[in-house]
Amino acid sequence: MIAQSVTVVNALGLHARAAARFVHRAGQFRSRIRVARDSQTVDGKSILGLLLLAAARGTVLDLSIDGDDEAQAMAALVDLAARGFEDP
């Protein structure tokens, strides 16, 4: 299992469209993906879970990924977060 923190950088935060892109990307990997904010941990492949985190700009999210493609998954998701979830 590997873990890494990312910061939400896009203006609108982890809103529905951004969360949808995250879940899309996460769904491409076999590994189990967890996303945590403070004490709340949700399934990274659940859009409802991500929305519940209500992560505004500046929020720090802790990713923990476990599985045979965990390294690729982490790289892809960290990259997505760094690019502001592809928000225009």
Add this chain to the structure above:
Amino acid sequence: MTRNLRLVGRGVAAGTAIGRAVVAVRDAGQVRYRLSASGVDRERQRLKAARTETRLQLEEISTRVSRTVGQAQAAIFAAQLLMLDDPMFTARVDALIRTERINADWALDRALGELRDVFTREGDAWLRERAGDLADVGGRLQRNLRPGRDPLVDFVRELDGPLIVIADELSPSIAAQLDWTKVRGLVCDVGSPTHHTVILVRSLGIPAVVGLGSATQIILPGQTVAVDGATGEVVIEPGDEALTRWRQRASVAEAAHKKLDELRAVPAETADGVRIRLDANLEIAEEVARVNDVGAEGIGLYRSEFLLDRAPASGAVDEATQTETYRRLLAAMAPRPVTVRTFDAGEERWEATARAGGHRERFGLRGVRAALHHDDRFRGQIRALLSAASSGHLRILLPFVTSAAEARHARALIADIVREIPGAPTVAIGAMIEVPAAALMAEHIASEVDFLSVGTNDLIQYTLVIDRTDERLSGHYEPLEPSVLRLLRMIASAGRRSGKDLSVCGEMAADPLMVALLVGLGFRAFSMTPAAIPVVKRALRAVDTRQVARLAREALVAGSAEDVHALLAPLAAAMSEEGQTASWINR
């Protein structure tokens, strides 16, 4: 688990029944039931199929929106698609079906409720909006569980009886489609004795209790429920003692029924030998056998609008289907008369949206007004009736007439159609007297038609300004208000002076005490729910017309309904002592 818990509501259709609870809420849009082991697989399959269908629909919408509106707008549907496959949602629904053994509709509602709670608890306005997206997906998924079908009707078809339907409210359109050989009792949170659904179940001999407030929350799906539609009692998970009591009541009812059966062939007559005609009201044409069983002299009121309830959502029912229905009904009753009331449906009934709710009565285009306004619908029904007329003795009754001119217009319209149909037989045309305006002008209306029929339900409603579906007003619905009695007296006098046939066909006619008073006011013909005929017939045999005429005269000058009740108290007491109804006359 609630055991042997007793609730008391308003008993509106007599009889007893015991069965398993099916709970239906949101005007039967959602059904709750506990599944058997084999039912679990069926429901999981249903969920899977609905999910596939929902996904296809959302993909199509998303493609269309991205092409016509823009990609940004289509993204919301992409999010909805992800919600559809979300482990917190559909997997949870599936788990609820498996572990709690509940049907898919119910499981879906519970899962949505859980998520909604979490989303709204977070207190974020933005998040609450996302709950809206979720509700949107959930609603679509639920509709796809039983596409194009009424969930309760569909569900009852799959279950084994005996069942008791526990509903917040049950619309007549759903009630008319239910399989009442499986549903043996009805319990509703709201309702009144004159609601169309209650009229329907009473005519089917199905016990019903209404006005329980929160029966749908107290009674759990799958629980055994005992219903007594006379006392208004509902017992959840009845113990041995309650079960024994219910069996006793069933056998008492059967014995009383046997005794009444002996009167079947005897004509209805008062103690002083005045002949009274007792006809039956009918809602569903196929139920005509019940009318014959009780020895009705004819059908005094066939509520044809129930045909619309069984029609597709559009509310349309074609002429050929109508002709066939009328033909069979007329043939089954021949040579006795069948009075068909033309569609008495408000505007909302003609629109598919009516099924979604909006049951409150409105002053819209009703009855003969609607007929004159949308005359193609009316013409179609008249053509169907005239085409069937040769199969028996048909009478046509116009609902909701408010003036002599309206009756004259409708009659002229019918005459036009008669000319179009070669060899159409002459058919008697009558008018319903069911609004105060018609009661006040009954004599003039009588001169335009062949017979009059009094609709007491609406007459009371419009005289006292009571919306019958508003439970807050149910206590004010009072047939014995002197204002109502005075209007009834005017109608009876107009009928006698005109020499035209006159009968009473509202719910008042099913109550022996009311019938006695109506005889006193001068009425000699009644049409009622079939089950009431033997009861009324027996009661009439103990009524002396001169005595009840005296009572009626006193009632007409009474100052309040309470005073009228007091006047009738001795008669009521005598009637309730079963088998001793004859004694009150000699007191």
